[in-house]
Amino acid sequence: MAFIRSEGPPRGADSAPAGGSAAAERRAWGDQIPSEGPPRGADCAPAGGSAAAERRAWGDHIRSDRRLAAFALVLPALLVVGVFFVAPLVLSAVGAFRDADGAFTLAHFAKSLDLYTRDLIFTIGIVVLSTVLIAIVAIAIAGYLTLGEHPRAVAVLRWLYRWPLFIPFVVAGQIMRTFLAKNGMLNHVLIGTGLIEPISAQSMLDWRGIVIAFVWKQAPFVTLLLAGAMAALERQHIEAARNLGAPRWRVLIDIVLPQVRGTLLVGLVLSFVAMLSVLSVPLMINPNSPTMITVDVAYRINTFADYAVANALCLLSLLLAAFGAAFYLRHAVRKVENA
Amino acid sequence: MSAADARRSANSAPSGGSETAKPRAWVDGTSGAIAARYGQNVLRALVLALLAFAIFGPLLNLVLWAFAEKWYFPSKLPLEYGLTFWRRVFAPRGNALASLGTSIWIAVLTVIVSLAVAIPAGYALGRLKLPWRGLILLAFLLPQAVPNLPVYVNIAQVFYRIGLAGTISGVVLVHASHGLVLAVWIASAAFASVDASLEEAARNMGASAWTCFRTVTLPLAAPGLMASAIFVFLESVDEFTGTYFVGVPDVTTLPLLMFNASMGGNYQIASITALLLLVPSIAFMLVVERFLKADVLAMVGR
Numbered sequence: 118m119a120f121i122r123s124e125g126p127p128r129g130a131d132s133a134p135a136g137g138s139a140a141a142e143r144r145a146w147g148d149q150i151p152s153e154g155p156p157r158g159a160d161c162a163p164a165g166g167s168a169a170a171e172r173r174a175w176g177d178h179i180r181s182d183r184r185l186a187a188f189a190l191v192l193p194a195l196l197v198v199g200v201f202f203v204a205p206l207v208l209s210a211v212g213a214f215r216d217a218d219g220a221f222t223l224a225h226f227a228k229s230l231d232l233y234t235r236d237l238i239f240t241i242g243i244v245v246l247s248t249v250l251i252a253i254v255a256i257a258i259a260g261y262l263t264l265g266e267h268p269r270a271v272a273v274l275r276w277l278y279r280w281p282l283f284i285p286f287v288v289a290g291q292i293m294r295t296f297l298a299k300n301g302m303l304n305h306v307l308i309g310t311g312l313i314e315p316i317s318a319q320s321m322l323d324w325r326g327i328v329i330a331f332v333w334k335q336a337p338f339v340t341l342l343l344a345g346a347m348a349a350l351e352r353q354h355i356e357a358a359r360n361l362g363a364p365r366w367r368v369l370i371d372i373v374l375p376q377v378r379g380t381l382l383v384g385l386v387l388s389f390v391a392m393l394s395v396l397s398v399p400l401m402i403n404p405n406s407p408t409m410i411t412v413d414v415a416y417r418i419n420t421f422a423d424y425a426v427a428n429a430l431c432l433l434s435l436l437l438a439a440f441g442a443a444f445y446l447r448h449a450v451r452k453v454e455n456a
Numbered sequence: 457m458s459a460a461d462a463r464r465s466a467n468s469a470p471s472g473g474s475e476t477a478k479p480r481a482w483v484d485g486t487s488g489a490i491a492a493r494y495g496q497n498v499l500r501a502l503v504l505a506l507l508a509f510a511i512f513g514p515l516l517n518l519v520l521w522a523f524a525e526k527w528y529f530p531s532k533l534p535l536e537y538g539l540t541f542w543r544r545v546f547a548p549r550g551n552a553l554a555s556l557g558t559s560i561w562i563a564v565l566t567v568i569v570s571l572a573v574a575i576p577a578g579y580a581l582g583r584l585k586l587p588w589r590g591l592i593l594l595a596f597l598l599p600q601a602v603p604n605l606p607v608y609v610n611i612a613q614v615f616y617r618i619g620l621a622g623t624i625s626g627v628v629l630v631h632a633s634h635g636l637v638l639a640v641w642i643a644s645a646a647f648a649s650v651d652a653s654l655e656e657a658a659r660n661m662g663a664s665a666w667t668c669f670r671t672v673t674l675p676l677a678a679p680g681l682m683a684s685a686i687f688v689f690l691e692s693v694d695e696f697t698g699t700y701f702v703g704v705p706d707v708t709t710l711p712l713l714m715f716n717a718s719m720g721g722n723y724q725i726a727s728i729t730a731l732l733l734l735v736p737s738i739a740f741m742l743v744v745e746r747f748l749k750a751d752v753l754a755m756v757g758r
Contacts, residue, residue, distance in 0.1 A: 195592065201607075201632075205611040280512070280738065288714070288734060291718050302514075394603035395697070397697070431609060
């Protein structure tokens with residue numbers, strides 16, 4: 118990102134006034150600098166009781182003013198998130214506990230658990246399995262990109278792994294829908310190479326299809342974050358360990374991975390949450406029971422306009438996401454304590 | 457990253473270009489060691505080939521479907537190739553072109569809305585002293601860290617009541633509230649990376665706060681802001697779930713069209729639409745590091 122402009126800051130005032138008058142000038146508009154720390158005026162104030170006190174009061178005034186201005190700059194964005202994200206979330210939580218007359222009830226949760234417990238377990242299984250597989254793939258690829266000693270293989274891998282990076286879930290669903298079908302390319306290749314008999318070819322458009330689509334789409338994202346963090350590491354430890362004869366997988370697990378654990382967790386939590394709220398992939402690959410909670414939510418709304426049970430199901434999936442977030446936060450806190 | 461590469465290649469150079477940098481390998485350069493290295497090369501090529509198949513196989517399958525006129529069990533490849541379905545998709549009265557137009561129009565509006573609020577917010581978060589800064593950053597992380605389905609479901613219900621459901625503005629608001637988040641994070645990282653002393657120099661020479669922002673800070677942060685604009689654009693073009701709930705029944709974006717074609721069993725139309733959606737995604741994937749270094753990307757999630 119070499120983007121330093123050649124002309125740099127405006128050179129208008131080419132004759133910088135020397136000595137004392139420069140300091141005076143700086144003091145004059147010091148109150149406008151949007152920088153941290155106490156206002157300039159305060160620290161270069163010459164002694165002399167009341168003048169300094171006055172200036173300090175002035176500084177406090179400016180500071181609170183500036184904080185207000187900073188807050189005003191953030192406010193519109195906060196409002197958009199508040200109105201179009203947080204408020205609907207609250208509505209969802211409220212709607213899940215209210216019956217037709219507006220009284221408190223747990224009936225919607227009872228009905229959700231009654232009808233969809235299997236799907237809840239199915240969802241947890243899919244998302245956890247996908248997350249684990251994504252972690253393994255990402256660690257393997259990012260590790261080789263960092264520690265690989267065959268330059269051409271590293272270059273090829275770096276070019277290769279990221280193709281699905283920005284492919285939307287809905288397209289990944291369509292791609293896997295044709296690739297994993299009984300008549301899809303995967304089966305033809307497996308039969309062609311003699312790995313399976315034509316008779317045992319089967320459609321993988323069930324839980325396996327969802328997991329494959331998730332890993333295919335999300336692993337490059339986590340790998341990108343992880344490889345970035347690994348590239349930023351100091352290489353001295355790695356090289357020292359290598360010189361002492363440690364095999365590369367030991368270096369990866371014992372030296373590299375502990376230092377990038379935070380980045381890995383961030384990537385995995387974001388993927389975990391994304392997979393929990395994807396509707397298109399399960400809808401296209403495996404719409405029949407048992408399926409993922411998102412499909413059930415869409416079904417309750419489109420077929421019965423049953424927002425109450427839909428909200429209860431949503432809240433249950435929020436609960437799952439909270440487990441993921443808590444897992445991440447606990448590690449983040451432990452990291453801070455250790456530091 | 458390039459520095460790391462250089463260091464890596466520099467450090468593997470003395471061992472004579474071989475990929476086993478351990479001194480032992482060339483001390484006993486017996487036939488056994490050579491065979492082992494040969495086996496290692498074959499294994500490496502095999503793993504890379506498998507990975508290439510895993511990544512490009514599904515994509516190739518999609519391309520085949522896009523050009524297949526006839527393809528049914530048990531033939532391995534399409535029985536006939538042709539452009540009949542392409543002509544149908546791009547027919548002047550076809551709804552694919554209309555959906556493409558809708559998608560791009562919504563994405564452009566989403567970028568404008570998102571950046572209009574994200575640039576000031578990013579500047580304040582990246583540059584200014586802000587009370588409860590951590591809490592505010594956390595609030596902007598929320599839409600990424602919380603499943604979006606409940607939000608879409610309930611916002612669709614509210615929009616239906618106030619007449620925003622099924623309108624372009626309704627969909628733009630939903631997309632913007634989500635795209636905004638990434639935009640704020642990237643913009644604040646971009647502004648934070650601008651060297652403060654350059655701003656101070658400009659201010660020292662008498663530039664007003666606004667002139668300084670316009671002529672120094674903004675141009676220096678431009679690559680990051682550009683990246684956030686592209687991110688928001690892509691996210692809006694690719695968005696499915698929100699449009700599915702809020703846009704119904706009048707707003708049909710490209711992902712919705714693709715989904716409907718696929719569920720209707722028309723794999724050719726679905727695959728052609730999917731290819732259209734792939735173009736911006738892959739183009740961005742190829743240039744992403746020109747805008748954002750991986751370590752900045754890694755900073756975004758922190």
